[in-house]
Amino acid sequence: MENPNPKSLMAAFHFQRALSLVHRTASKSSRAVRGRRIQCAAYASMAYSAGPRRAWSRALLRRLRRAARRRQPRAGWRRRAAAGAGAASRVATGAAGLRRLVPGGGGMDYCSLLEETADYIKCLSVQVKLMQSIADSASLCGQL
Amino acid sequence: MSKRDECSISEKNEDNVKYSNAGVCPKWQFSSSSIGLVSMGDSFNPGLWNISDTNLGLQGNEIPAISRSSRTPRELDVHWNPAVSLSRGESSVQTGPGVLPPNLSHFPADSSFVERAARLSCLDATSMANPFRSNQALGPCSTDRDPDTRHKKDTEPAKFEFDGSGHENEAEDYSPKNLGDNKRKRSNEGLAMGQAQGDPEISTDTKKATVKTNGKQSKEVPEAGKEEYIHVRARHGQATNSHSLAERVRREKISQRMKFLQELVPGCSRVTGKAVMLDEIINYVQSLQQQVEFLSMKLAAVNPRLDFNVEALLSKDLLQCHSGTSSAIGFSPDLINPQLQLSQQGLVQTGISSNYGTSNAVRRAISSQLNLFRSPSTQVSNAYEDIQHVMKMTTFSHEEFNDKA
Numbered sequence: 001m002e003n004p005n006p007k008s009l010m011a012a013f014h015f016q017r018a019l020s021l022v023h024r025t026a027s028k029s030s031r032a033v034r035g036r037r038i039q040c041a042a043y044a045s046m047a048y049s050a051g052p053r054r055a056w057s058r059a060l061l062r063r064l065r066r067a068a069r070r071r072q073p074r075a076g077w078r079r080r081a082a083a084g085a086g087a088a089s090r091v092a093t094g095a096a097g098l099r100r101l102v103p104g105g106g107g108m109d110y111c112s113l114l115e116e117t118a119d120y121i122k123c124l125s126v127q128v129k130l131m132q133s134i135a136d137s138a139s140l141c142g143q144l
Numbered sequence: 145m146s147k148r149d150e151c152s153i154s155e156k157n158e159d160n161v162k163y164s165n166a167g168v169c170p171k172w173q174f175s176s177s178s179i180g181l182v183s184m185g186d187s188f189n190p191g192l193w194n195i196s197d198t199n200l201g202l203q204g205n206e207i208p209a210i211s212r213s214s215r216t217p218r219e220l221d222v223h224w225n226p227a228v229s230l231s232r233g234e235s236s237v238q239t240g241p242g243v244l245p246p247n248l249s250h251f252p253a254d255s256s257f258v259e260r261a262a263r264l265s266c267l268d269a270t271s272m273a274n275p276f277r278s279n280q281a282l283g284p285c286s287t288d289r290d291p292d293t294r295h296k297k298d299t300e301p302a303k304f305e306f307d308g309s310g311h312e313n314e315a316e317d318y319s320p321k322n323l324g325d326n327k328r329k330r331s332n333e334g335l336a337m338g339q340a341q342g343d344p345e346i347s348t349d350t351k352k353a354t355v356k357t358n359g360k361q362s363k364e365v366p367e368a369g370k371e372e373y374i375h376v377r378a379r380h381g382q383a384t385n386s387h388s389l390a391e392r393v394r395r396e397k398i399s400q401r402m403k404f405l406q407e408l409v410p411g412c413s414r415v416t417g418k419a420v421m422l423d424e425i426i427n428y429v430q431s432l433q434q435q436v437e438f439l440s441m442k443l444a445a446v447n448p449r450l451d452f453n454v455e456a457l458l459s460k461d462l463l464q465c466h467s468g469t470s471s472a473i474g475f476s477p478d479l480i481n482p483q484l485q486l487s488q489q490g491l492v493q494t495g496i497s498s499n500y501g502t503s504n505a506v507r508r509a510i511s512s513q514l515n516l517f518r519s520p521s522t523q524v525s526n527a528y529e530d531i532q533h534v535m536k537m538t539t540f541s542h543e544e545f546n547d548k549a
Binding site: 019023031032034035036038039041042043093094095097098101102110111114115117118120121122124125127128131132134135138 | 394397398401402404405408409419422423425426428429430432433435436437439440441442443444445446
């Protein structure tokens with residue numbers, strides 16, 4: 001990876017903290033629950049490190065907090081996650097599909113949508129790389 | 145927390161406002177409240193966005209463009225209010241270019257620019273009063289326009305800088321009053337009119353955004369909406385209708401962003417056409433999200449390893465160099481002797497890179513590492529406790545830092 005910019009460093013730091021937190025608090029829960037929490041932690045740390053300048057980060061954080069507050073996090077989150085992560089799910093094509101994928105995409109015009117998508121993709125790829133490297137290092141030391 | 149509740153309520157209200165305001169919010173003289181929103185809106189590090197505020201100029205609301213301006217949006221938005229009031233109080237402007245709200249001087253760091261803006265906005269006022277007298281009105285301003293156009297273009301902050309080129313000047317739409325003026329001006333003058341009209345048009349920004357909240361497709365240009373003005377020169381043989389001009393500008397904007405996205409998404413350099421490109425983008429985002437989910441499931445199985453060697457994780461060099469060892473990782477039970485220095489190095493790196501590693505933390509980490517080394521079997525758990533202490537310490541120090549800031 002190229003020189004890590006401060007944003008990705010922050011993202012990594014926050015994600016790791018969140019990861020340890022999840023492990024500490026939910027070590028007795030099932031793996032699925034923990035996995036879901038880790039996923040939320042990943043999105044949250046990503047959105048947080050992206051900063052409040054971005055509409056998608058604000059929308060994402062808002063969604064996560066709303067879900068956490070309601071204490072029924074999984075229902076809506078699973079639906080949305082499934083929509084985003086479902087295998088070969090044709091949610092929609094074109095701008096509507098993009099709006100559904102990118103958090104906060106419903107409320108902006110096409111131009112801003114494209115812009116937000118670009119930033120979202122950047123941050124998502126950084127997050128994926130980070131998680132991949134954590135998983136790799138975990139497998140290296142034989143814990144995975 | 146009651147503060148959180150009211151912040152959340154105001155946040156929800158602001159949700160609609162945010163998306164409908166396109167970044168310029170006349171209600172937003174409460175920059176402090178928005179900062180409050182920013183700070184509350186985070187469970188990890190409440191203060192961090194405030195801290196980074198100073199560095200990045202983060203703000204809860206934004207101008208919806210990729211902003212490369214060094215000026216903080218907070219400054220901008222606070223000073224949009226004087227601009228808005230300036231546009232509304234046109235009569236006050238006509239008293240003279242020197243009569244301006246003092247805040248506006250911050251906004252472009254140039255008092256002459258302020259004068260010009262005032263003059264041109266008063267010019268706009270007069271032209272709006274009588275669109276057919278624009279020739280006369282243009283007279284006094286025509287002289288100093290050209291040398292200033294570029295300057296104004298550059299200082300016009302953060303509105304349309306896509307790649308920082310400053311050539312990104314778009315006029316989303318023009319008011320019908322200025323229609324005739326625009327045709328003449330666009331062909332004669334430079335940016336000046338556009339720039340000057342940028343200020344009075346800020347107040348109408350909200351209208352545009354509210355028109356647009358139903359998520360239009362790309363080609364539609366809201367007629368009643370106005371955004372920041374940029375000069376557009378009608379090309380030879382092309383329609384000079386203001387609507388088509390605006391549309392063309394918008395199309396260019398969209399195509400630029402599509403190109404940018406094309407670079408981001410791997411394997412899309414050969415794809416032509418917006419529809420296919422959009423599908424590719426959607427697929428890519430979906431695949432990324434799937435990867436996140438898959439990796440999070442995978443990480444759920446990982447035992448808690450408190451490695452905060454952030455830099456090593458990101459750079460992967462250490463991982464490659466010490467394959468089979470865990471030095472980059474930090475504290476693992478199967479520690480080998482030569483790893484010690486390496487892990488120390490990694491820890492020091494962490495201390496430096498994370499900005500929160502106090503010397504205490506590093507020392508504790510190293511000492512715990514040493515304990516590990518001495519008797520790996522028995523001391524693992526103790527080291528683990530130490531690690532947790534270290535984590536708490538880093539957390540704590542971080543929070544202290546927040547409080548100070």
